[in-house]
Amino acid sequence: MNRKATEPFVRIVKRDGLPLWHSWLIRLAALALALAVCAAVIFAIVRLNPLRVYGAMWQGAFGSAKRGWITLRDTMMLLCIGVGLAPAFKMRFWNIGAEGQILVGGLATAACMIYFGSAIPTWALLLLTFAVSAAAGAVWGVLPAFFKARYGTNETLFTLMMNYVAIQLTAFFVAKWENPFGSNTVGIINQTHKSGWFPAVFGQQYLLNALLVLALTVFVFIYLRYTKHGYETAVVGESERTARYIGIDVRRVIIRTMLLSGAICGLAGFTAVAGASHTISTSTAGGRGFTAIIVAWLARFNTFVMILTAALLVFLEKGAIQIATQYNLNDYASQMITGIILFFILGSEFFINYRLIFRGKKEAD
């Protein structure tokens, strides 16, 4: 390189082999910077003490045992979807159909609760709904996978359109099961005898949600990292041609992986309906199928790191609700905070992958 010629003020260079602690330090710094910028924005706009606002956010998420459990429950829900997306994304299969897979899973759960609610004992009903909702989600996931594997269709569009099919299907069944008649809501299913609801474990209403999702998290982590299947998934993601060259049946891997991805998203619907809302509506997934994409990406498809990213997003959401109530700000103020924090965290990934070299510095810096 001719250093005498016009050297740019700053150059961007790809980093290699950054130590793990270093990358986490950068992420931490980004979070701290984000909080500082938020503080400035909060003070500039509403003249509130930013530290108190952060305190309120903390209160909103963990201010009481109940709030802590609700934060945990919602974190687990988001984590479950993220975990479900991980195998598909690892394979570079852009599954943006989690929303629909959750809905059909929830729909299957609601159907079992409504039709078998009083006929069979709760433990059997839970096993049945577990299987049926996983199967429903798997079907929703495997349809686009089949067409992608067989005819090379675009999975992004296909999974997206499957969302709308699921929403319409849900709307149809909501109208069919509506309670009371004409209200277009299903209301709480089995409100009196609670059959098909997740039972309290050790007296905690939402502990079963957490246990189920954590089990899935561990399973997917091991599946992706230490099994032959997981390795094949990664190879197909890196390069389909390489996979074919070394004798991997690409079609089979695509279908198998999406069966798993869809089934886990279907189980997220199971958790949402049987473990939390006990109702079904077109907003049961509530956009979480898309939010979970951020969760999965931020964590680089490492399901354990997803626990952190899911918790962060849910914390921001709960905090936002609290400051809206406490300071009579409306939701937009808190959405700004969420936006700023996400911007910095996503931005930090740039500094983890690349470094800046300013003019006049040695490259070895």
Added chain:
Amino acid sequence: MKKVLALLLALTLVFALAACGNQAADPSSSPAGSKSSESPGAETSDVKIGVILVHDENTGYDFAHIEGIRQAAAAVGVSDDRIVWKYNVSEDESCYDTATDLVEQGCGYIFSDSYGHQSYMQQAAEENPEVTFVAMTGDTAALSGLSNFKNAFNDTFQSRYVSGVVAGLKLAELVANGEVKDANKNADGTIKTGYVGAFPYAEVVSGYTAFYLGVKSIVENVAMSVTYTNSWYDPTAEAEAANALVSSGCIIISQHADSTGAPSACQALFDAGTTVYCVGYNIDMLSVAPDAALTSAQNDWSVYYTYAFGRILAGEEIATDWAEGYNEGAVLISELGASCAEGTAGKVAEIEAAIKDGSLNVFDTASFTVGGETVTSYLALDTDGDWAGDTGEAIENGVFSESTLRSAPYFGLRIDGITELNAS
């Protein structure tokens, strides 16, 4: 470079630590902390009231509730810091979460404003017997068997009837001026009117029937078509429904949905030269339809909230079912638009007085038929969950008495002259 980065990092970390330190040192900075749990109802100054709203002040329906609560609080003497507001609470488990959270914050009384909140409020009421839960516009309190679970509703059918009279007077004027064309009439000669409803259930049916009977009390040969949007708030769908009704020949449009979609559409059609007038709901529509809007049927929720807050401060129990109308000033119609027929104000005053003194009954069975027959019996309440009434005779002495057996409307009859275009 490294030094600059290190310095920056150190600074931000200090900032972050300061933030944490402050939280730890000053836990009382948050008034919503769970530690400040009072025993509700013990002393009037300790009364804490939670409010769960489905949207915020930007929708007419919630705005009416917020205003009602503010006025009632001011009238009864509940200070602002005793009310905890929860906005944008959707009609799912988040309502239950919010309700139990309000309980933890020490609220002794919790109100929710939307019908869909009801089953979650009931669930919370079951688990927190020491706290009173009021599901506004709900209908299951009496049958739930819970002493701490209440419902309340205004007799909105009364103001709908009066707004129907306003529309009827306008229609009579249009007939007299020869502005009602053949396209505005059905084959049997009845004049076409339209109604944009939210959902095909009793609250809406009761409302549009009252409106229709109001119109019919002035102009006898009138028919009405009802289109459902399947949403309480959907400006686009409401505008589309209004457009479709007008293009099919309807000359008067009313609504039971929360947006300004239908009146805006009517005003646009009016400006384009179509003869069409509209009657709104909840909010005054004159701002969006200065020429087309006649009036709106409205609720004054402050009447109920004043009653409820008064009871709370007095330490008395709130009624399980509360329903009042013109008698208590809980319902009204908004300011009459410039397009209203001459003499409307006088007629409105006359009808309102007749409703108040009981000489006029909105659902007089002599004024409508079902399948060509006068209705003599109607069981209003359903106790076995099949959505068909099995108890509670609503018709007595030739009058269908609405909202007396429970606060939520139960008039579910589809009377002659009204056609539902898209009932599911």
